[in-house]
Amino acid sequence: MLAFAAPFAKPAADAQPEEAIMQWDIGEIAFRARDARSWWEFPARVVFTHRESNAEIAQLAYWRDGSEYRVRYALPSPGLWTWRSESGDPQMDGLSGAIAVAPAGEARKKANPNLRGHLRPSASGRFFEYADGQPFFLLADTIWSANTLRCGLGQNGDGPFFQYLRDRKEKKFTAILHVFLSGFGDDPEPIGQANEGGYPFPDGDLKRLNASYFRYLDARMQAIWEAGFVSASPPTWFGKVKYFIDYETAKRISAYLMVRYGAYNLLWSLSGEYQYAMRDGKWTDADLAELGEHVQAHNPWRHPVSIHPSGGLNWKPPHNRQSPGEAFQACEWLNCNWLQTGQDDARMRFVAIRPRENYERTPPKPVFLSEANYEGPPEAKSLNPSIEANAYEARWQAWTAFLNGACGYGYGAHGLWGFYDPEFEEPGKKAPGRYAATWREAIAYEGGGQLRHVRDCLSPRAWTALLPRREWLEVDGEENPWPSEDDIAPPHCAAAPGNLYVFYIPRGNAERSIRLAELAPGSYRALWFDPRTGESFACPAPSAKAPAWEIPPRPDPAGEDWALVLEKANAETAG
Template sequence: MNRNVDTKVWECAELVFKAAEGYDNPFLEVELQAEFVGPNGETLMIPGFWDGGSLWKVRFAPVTAGEWHYTTICSDQADAGLHGHTGIVTAAAWQEEELQHNPNRRGFVRIHESGRWFEYGDGTPFYWMGDTLWSAHTLRCDLKKTLPAYLEDRRKKGFNVIQLVVGHPTADQFGEETSSYVRYEPEYFLNEGGAPYLERYSLINPAYFSHLDLRIRLMLSMGFVPCLMAMWGQDLQGIKVEGGKHYLRYLVARYAAFNVMWSPAGEYLFTDDVEGWRELGNEIHRCDPYGHPTSVHSVAPHSGSRHYHAEEWYDFNLIQVGHVLGFKNFMEMLPYLDYQMQPPKPSIMSESWYENHPNCVLDDGIRINDQHIRFATYVPLLQGCIGQTYGAHGIWSLYNGEQKDKWTDQMRPDLWQDDLHLPGSGQMKHVRDLMETVNWWELEPHPEWVSTVAESNVYCAAILREQYIIYCTGGQAPVPVLVMILGAKQGGETYEGKWMNPRTGAWHAVRNEDFQYHGYGSGMMWRTFAPDHEDWILSLKRVKEEN
């Protein structure tokens, strides 16, 4: 029935097969694969998955244009419905206007050969601007109103990555067996298709994943790249490592033909089994024919590099600082430490401070505001991160006011419809706009090249003697900003300064009378004062001399 299929490069083609044999548990008893041979002789072995009843599917995304010939291979070779089927998938290239409409058509996101940043499959640099929607898999994230409204808002604000949980394998309609910050009612873990498992850990529920498919496809169609957390850290206590491998193989078979990134779990150390998580990371790497970037989301304050940086399956670092304003030093330290590690791997501040979240640990009644969010965004970016994930308290939980969500009064979020419009989320667009003014992938952290007075802090990422991006946190009054330009010769180089207001995105030039530029040590010093006592971005760029 699938003999010849037409699609586009990097677009998922779905092949459907019907088993001729009956199985008590097709999830565990049978394996289906399809070998695809491309126009240049390249070969991809694509796993298939059971989709309920006697239906099986193989999802394939061609990586080059032309004809791809396939042959199915079933572990039960006697099953004529699954084994030995052949056909052709013909992939056409996208037109330029189609690429502009949806950047996902440029190919699956991968790590640049330098190890320092992400790029699309066609080599276009990919700037990670993420948001946290842990509850995207649930009923409260409905497909008619909630998810479309959320995604449209985030697209307008420059976001392009959504971090979400695939599901909680320990949960079903009878309750959940692992601890969490909030004791949710069972339906929190369900979607329109029910729970992830029909029989806990032994029989997957395809109906659940068919509704998750719709959510992921909508994200992809709007240009977002989903970063999929397969489970949460506590779930490993129930499913165990071997059960987790079966679960992950199913997820890879179902979603590897989409432009996704992987993490075996969110907050993996809630089950303190470092070796177990290593095995699960390796399992994703072994099964994924496309080699999507894989990491593991950490607890706070921590980076997954602590355990896995040297691992072959571990492609990039996901850092978490947590929702503790007292942990601001970790905003500086963790990205900078990760940047120094070898081999080079990109780092993302994947969970820092959530806007409108109560300040944890100190219990001082303070809620995290947009000024805190700017600090938690620009400091990691200038200390070595190559992207940032925003979060808001009412958004990650999609809190809709239901009293059966057993929050304490102190920790209860505001409604998600209100938190959708918090000022910090709108200010993320200014981060994207700033980075688009420079070759952001070439920036290196250099805190030693910038200084100010004690009441403020400044952070710098730069391309030596070309471009300097400085974040000034502000103080009680306008503070001096001192930029050391090593190697520059007096009278031989000039630099133009511009201030960006990170609250509004507005730019204005530093006037000649507002800065000084003079020799200092083995180079030059460029100094000025911040426009006022608020936080500011200074962009300092070398002026090219005309021939």
């Protein structure tokens, strides 16, 4: 439920202060227009003014249905806010009101972290934080097909969509990777995929929106927010399997979605796998930059904006680096770098290489590995060893990304991201994929359940101060190599020198000597951390004056992967 869904706005003389809503909670103001307009026009805006500080926020009104327009908001400060509408339409102009905003206490913030406020890049440019300054540990799960009939809402919160959210919250994911409009460029359906309200564009007519479709999308966005998740979302794929949404419509729908859903907590991507829009729609670098600037012009909440790349290596430079940073790092509209490192074992080495590469770019911007090699069913490796991550590779990717400069990781599971259900009939049935795994099977994959341990290990500690420093490791007396196409065994290290060192030691290191060559002298404690179970136990720490450290032999089973934490002896962990 929305915290406050206003009746239709009243003339200024009749406006009365409304009952209090909570800081950062979602509210709406409704208007009736006199004149008909196209769905992509924004004929009114509301200016919110905080009485105590005079801070202002201006938010556009979006078309909802018929002559109805709405402004959705989330007010950032406790106290009294007044608002006044501005419009060329006389029925929407000069209306006003007042909203009392109560502070969100720590108990409510713990229950729903979105009450901490919208995400923003930290001052260092290395990670995301909530508006109240709390660092955000970005562990995302992928369900590109969230807004479809087969991922239904059901009755009274019992549909597959809500079952999915409850499972991912229990497994400690913090963000949901999904698209607003499913089944366009990346699927063969001619007019996209339907949700409970039908298709987004009636009969494929891009000049019309289906109001019912967006009301069901509203329900999903509200549920994601109430569950405490951040939405990490591109509007859709604009190319790949087909090219349906032209560039002008892409600009229109992007602005519309930002205006309609900008009150929620968002990480925004301009497109899924943007290179396909360049190939299929002949979009240029300048077009993408213009789209980024257009989205930012409709983004008063200042949500971080990026663009999701292809994991392919054969695109024309500079678009062949699995990141937008090579082409757009200097652009002001790009606030962070989303990466994709590819869907096969041969490219898994880039899970280490690309985060570090983008970490080193200037100016610094948060790095989010939004797509890596998705986990498949347990039998996948025996059928085709070169594709589909198993549980070990799923956790390898997450640990490796975080220790090489990424501040976020996006997990994916085959069968779940497309929400395959063999019992679901058209419209909108998703093809089974390589192994016909259903969403009910994929939601239970072992690796997806083990990623919580990455968060449990890092988030209570000073993870935001960690620097990627795998070059400080020596393996069998030699320089630590980067992972290669054939070997992902080389270990990883990130350090806040003198305070915290975190190591990830993959399989294949049972008999190897691993040495930390650069250690700030001090009193430390050391803990082995099992990435499969989350269990931890003490191990011998270096002496107080040691300038280096020979990492102790791996615990049993020594052939498995292990994490190791070396921290100041008096360090405190949060939560």
